Amino acid sequence: MTLPRVRFAPSPTGMLHVGNARTALYNWLFARRLGGQFILRIEDTDLERSETRYEGQLIEDLRWLGLDWDEGPGVLGEPDKGVVGPYRQSERLDIYARHTEQLLAEGKAYRCFCTPEELEAERALAIADHLPQVYSGHCRNLSHAAIDHNLVAGKPFAVRLRIGTDSLRFHDIVRGSVDFPAETISDPILVRSASSVSAGVPVYNYVVTVDDALMGITHVIRGDDHISNTPKQVAIYQAFGWPVPEFAHLSTILGSDRERLSKRHGATSISTFRQMGYLPEALANYLGLLGWGAEDGKSETFTLEQLAKVFSLERVTPSPAIFDFDKLNWLNRHYLKLADPERIAKLAERQFTRHRPDIFPLWASDELHTAEMQVFLASQDPPIQLNSLSKELIDQRKAWFASLLALFLPKVDHLDQLPAKSAAIFGFDVEAARVEPENAAVLAVDSARTVLSELASRVRAHSGHVTPEIFKLWLNEIKDATGIKGKELFHPARIALTGFHSGPEFEKVLPLIEDGATLGLGIPTVRERIERFVGV
């Protein structure tokens, strides 16, 4: 048996969407599982909508997800890999033209001189009669004389495939046998007429078939919006006498309202998830699970490598799936825990730099030297300089940042939530803290007032630095002196210290604040916080 060859064939008309990313992933997994080849082909025949900049983005997104391909366009400047190229449809126009000539010469295709108006009228009639919309076959058997006459007269024509009268059936790995009655399909257009904007450009259903056949694709794995196109494509394979591949149509990904997943449901493009601080392994795992289940019915966490060992198209679900952000978040938290802390630190630093450019960067890590980041830093007002710090200070800041992450990472679904979640350290805002309803409720209690005034008098009486040890000592003294303990003691104290009534333990937060304050990050000290809050 020959090894399978599959392809992912996106059109570069926008960002890579999670639905397409899943299609790419399943193609890749199928090929890797069976030791076959995975090919990337760019479908840019829609010249009006295609943009080359999207091709680069596409390639970047696929690589970020962890996918690679054996044939197709390479990274910038690299030539295409593979020998059945070119891998951009816009570079294959002569190939299609040659095949059209062949079909015409063999009488398997013919010129159709019908005008759009005539066809529209036919269609209207069919709908009125509750009949399938099919082409009447008006130009199917024109005499040579009539054809020549039209040609000489310069009448524009499209090229249509002459198909048989049998019903068309194909096998789908996900859905079984799918068939279409003969009377519902008619001679499809292969090449657009000169009267259309894209004169002489072959249509999608035609080029995709020619490409798949010439590239030796054995399994066509794609979205289920192509099911209805498949019979036309099968007819084209048959006209050329090419072997018909296996098909596998993947169901649509829907939003929570069961509508097709779109921007209004939240993030949908791979690059957006990346920016939000999702890990590629989490997204790949989630997409792998969306429409596919492991054989044991239980396993859920897979690396790409693990998935590539167990994936099979037979276990792909045919029904549409709703994209569940909660489950993605769970997987992301899972991988955040497993990931190398240094890697997470770099990613987290980028998020802080984006959201808190007043404080970050803490150090000039390699991550911040990307072109994208440079543009961002330079665009800030005032522009941010990547300062050259002493190695000692950099190491101290790195260690401090690591302990910050240890404290706040368990609280986030994705990395871009980190700046907001760690506001206890970076965002000490007395007014906001007082006004926040739950805080206000805590502070309104008499015992809370007592705690704050006790704290205030101790700060006044103490002239030096308020170390974590001293602060904890104070809390104990206040407890002993007033009998206030538990949350009545801790909550007001925490508000005064961090602006939040709940959060990590004092044992962890206090050193973080004090150490951070000494690293030149503009973080107020324990003393400054209390003074500001109680108005000393």
Next chain:
RNA sequence: GGCGCUAUCGUCUAGGGGUUAGGACGUGAGAUUCUCAAUCUUAAAACCCGGGUUCGAUUCCCGGUAGCGCUACCA
């Protein structure tokens, strides 16, 4: 209008002619902690409807309904 695809907890799914219909996310409760997060324990939660086949259907068949897709000289 025509044609096609789909239908198990709220969601992703396992299963399959007789099962306590399994797992996960989410949700509720409890443990832990001053609190939040994390963690652990635990609970509630599903076979779209109607016929048929069968001793027996959630499972097989037919129909309905609903959702989605295609219905272009878009991709």
